[in-house]
Amino acid sequence: MRVQQQIEEQHQQLQALFSQVETGKREWEWSLDCINDVVILADEQGKIRRINKAITTMMGLTIAEAIGSDWRDLLPDELSTLANLPLNDEFYDHKRGKWLHYQIFPFEGSTIDSQIVQVVTLHDNTAIWKINLELSEAYAHQKAAQSQMVHQEKMASIGQLAAGVAHEINNPTGFITSNLSSLGKYAAKLNQHITFLEEIIAKQQDTEISAAVQQHQKQLKLSFVQDDINDLIEESLEGAERIKTIVQNLKSFSRVDDTGMSHANLHQCLDSALSIGQNEIRYKATITKDYQDIPDCNCNAQQLNQVFLNLLVNAAQAMEQPGTITIQTLTEGSWIVIKISDDGTGIEPEFLSRIFEPFFTTKDVGKGTGLGLSICYDIIQKHHGEITVVSEVGQGTNFTIKLPISAEEHNEPSVS
Incomplete structure (x- = not known):
């Protein structure tokens, strides 16, 4: 009778213990299912023994599909085929369009008798990558905008300088052009007068005077001077006009405030x-x-x-x-x-x-x-x-x- 009672008490104790273990197991599973990261418990061959529900939201797999598969199949080929897989690394999942980070926690030297030899976590870094990309783009845009503003300010300064230069240069250029035009008219009148004198001398039919005049004209190269003076004045007027055009172009080109x-x-x-x-x-x-x-x-x-x-x-x-x-x-x-x-x-x-x-x-x-x-x-x-x-x-x-x-x-x- 006493032995039977002891057996019943031990049985009750075992039932209570199993109930605590079952409760602990459910609490453990509930706790893991609340985590956004994938948590994998794998055996020596890398087979998944336990996994939380995050595998569904992150990777699109059911728990039943994941159990028994090799967790390294979740990695890209360039990582999964490595003989010595790094304990943590980051990779891009092209199939799902996500940046993921994995970390391995090995049970080295554990005294627990278990098939589980490592815990692996998968964390989704996609949001961080997107934020970093957006920040980089925003920074580049801001930097470019700032540089363009500096460039425009420089151009505006050049425009102001050009406006001042144009005012200072246009005034002397104006009277140079005007004077050259007047000089051209005066030269034309002098040429007319020289021609008139030549005609009068020719009518006098004085060979000695005519020869002296021709000799003097030859010494002064007057014929060349008469021909060249018009070209010189025309070229000078063209140069003055080019100065005016260049200054105006610079002023117009640099007017970025317009x-x-x-x-x-x-x-x-x-x-x-x-x-x-x-x-x-x-x-x-x-x-x-x-x-x-x-x-x-x-x-x-x-x-x-x-x-x-x-x-x-x-x-x-x-x-x-x-x-x-x-x-x-x-x-x-x-x-x-x-x-x-x-x-x-x-x-x-x-x-x-x-x-x-x-x-x-x-x-x-x-x-x-x-x-x-x-x-x-x-x-x-x-x-x-x-x-x-x-x-x-x-x-x-x-x-x-x-x-x-x-x-x-x-x-x-x-x-x-």
Whole structure:
């Protein structure tokens, strides 16, 4: 009787113990199922023995599908096939479009008799990657915007300087031009008077006087002077007019504070850019123009001047030997097309997709900020246009700009 009672008590104790174990097991499972990370208990062969419900939300697998499979099958081939798998690493799951981080916790030296030899956790880092990417893009955008603002401030300063220079230069240039014009008229009158005197001397039929006059004219090279003085005055007037044009182009080119839209002749814009950049271009390249009949473009001419100048100077700088820069304009449907091509060194294929990125440059350190083409791209985009590039190493580069003829068809440009 007493033995039976002891057996019953032990049985009750065992039932209570099993109940506690079962409760602990359920609490453990409930606790793990509350965790967003995948928690895997694996045996010596890497087979999954226990796993929480996060496997479904993270990897799209049911617990039944996961149990018994090799947890390393969740890794990409470049990791799962490694002989010595790192204890923690990060990888991109192309199938699910997620960035995941795994960590292995081995049971080394454990005295517990269990098939479980390691715990593996999987953490989803996708949100962090997206935030980092967004922050990087925002930082790059802010940095580019700040640099563009600095660039615009520099251009505005140049514009103010050019306005002052224009005022100071135009005044003396004005009276030089006026005086040269008057000098031309005076020279014409002197030539008329010399001709009149020659006619009078000839009528006198005095051989001695006529010979003396001719000898004196020959000594003074008066015939040459009479012919050359008009050419000198004409060339000087042309030079004064060029000074006036250059100053006006610089003033117009640098007036970035003028954000108004107006119909502009793109041929004049291209010629203005060539005039401003001629010192950089003329020693490197010969300019070939193929201007076709195109309509005026509703645009911000000053900003397009910047685009054209940047492309022309870049083309010249790309030439290791004297070459040719070709400028072509035409219309294609509802677009005005401007093509600027060179026969320089060309651009490496791996760089072509990045040349419009802010701060990307293939120039030597100190020779380029990497902002020129980025600003060009931004300006053309604001004009609702397109800018593309085709290049072949050793053959040259061709930039194509397309601008809408009609603002109504392509939306009104929003240039600021």
